[in-house]
Amino acid sequence: SQTIHQWPATLVQPVGSPLSLECTVEGTSNPNLYWYRQAAGRGLQLLFYSVGIGQISSEVPQNLSASRPQDRQFILSSKKLLLSDSGFYLCAWSPPTLNTEAFFGQGTRLTVV
Amino acid sequence: AQKVTQAQTEISVVEKEDVTLDCVYETRDTTYYLFWYKQPPSGELVFLIRRNSFDEQNEISGRYSWNFQKSTSSFNFTITASQVVDSAVYFCALSEARSSGDKLTFGTGTRLAVRP
Numbered sequence: 001s002q003t004i005h006q007w008p009a010t011l012v013q014p015v016g017s018p019l020s021l022e023c024t025v026e027g028t029s030n031p032n033l034y035w036y037r038q039a040a041g042r043g044l045q046l047l048f049y050s051v052g053i054g055q056i057s058s059e060v061p062q063n064l065s066a067s068r069p070q071d072r073q074f075i076l077s078s079k080k081l082l083l084s085d086s087g088f089y090l091c092a093w094s095p096p097t098l099n100t101e102a103f104f105g106q107g108t109r110l111t112v113v
Numbered sequence: 114a115q116k117v118t119q120a121q122t123e124i125s126v127v128e129k130e131d132v133t134l135d136c137v138y139e140t141r142d143t144t145y146y147l148f149w150y151k152q153p154p155s156g157e158l159v160f161l162i163r164r165n166s167f168d169e170q171n172e173i174s175g176r177y178s179w180n181f182q183k184s185t186s187s188f189n190f191t192i193t194a195s196q197v198v199d200s201a202v203y204f205c206a207l208s209e210a211r212s213s214g215d216k217l218t219f220g221t222g223t224r225l226a227v228r229p
Binding site for chain 2: 032034036042043045046049088090092094099100101102103104105106107109
């Protein structure tokens with residue numbers, strides 16, 4: 001069966017520090033991968049998605065970047081965190097066939113102080 | 114652009130009551146997909162249902178049921194005989210068939226509290 005792992009679960013970082021959140025998927029090949037952010041009291045906003053290695057699409061302009069160095073690995077990064085980057089970050093995957101449901105990781109709660 | 118509206122921010126019910134969570138969507142596409150996810154306190158989103166725009170049949174799964182009405186652009190979710198374990202934030206979401214990568218547009222969620 002397929003599983004998705006996301007870490008760390010919680011993170012407290014000072015303003016201006018770098019960020020690296022990692023997500024890996026097991027049990028499937030060539031998944032679509034996503035990073036969503038959930039701000040307090042708001043819905044989930046899609047930040048990045050990837051349909052293949054090295055293929056990253058950004059949905060909103062921001063201080064973050066994403067990379068997909070391997071088929072089942074998706075990394076969310078920042079060179080310098082802002083206070084506004086605080087939130088709950090969720091990685092997700094969906095099968096390479098279109099219009100299927102996405103499956104989410106357990107999330108990372110990031111607090112920038 | 115597509116949009117999903119969940120007007121109910123919070124709902125509180127007593128155990129065994131029935132509760133309906135509303136979802137209204139906007140899209141210009143004729144082919145699209147609707148979803149419901151549950152987010153328990155642990156934070157992980159749990160997939161509940163996917164429905165395509167050509168299938169307006171209502172669906173029942175145990176205590177859960179979904180009412181899809183294209184005429185009103187609504188995809189409402191009913192929990193019958195609610196239980197404390199149903200307490201969570203519930204999200205409705207939409208994806209358009211023409212979009213690459215199955216991007217989901219989420220509503221802002223409805224927080225359901227079921228009191229014993």
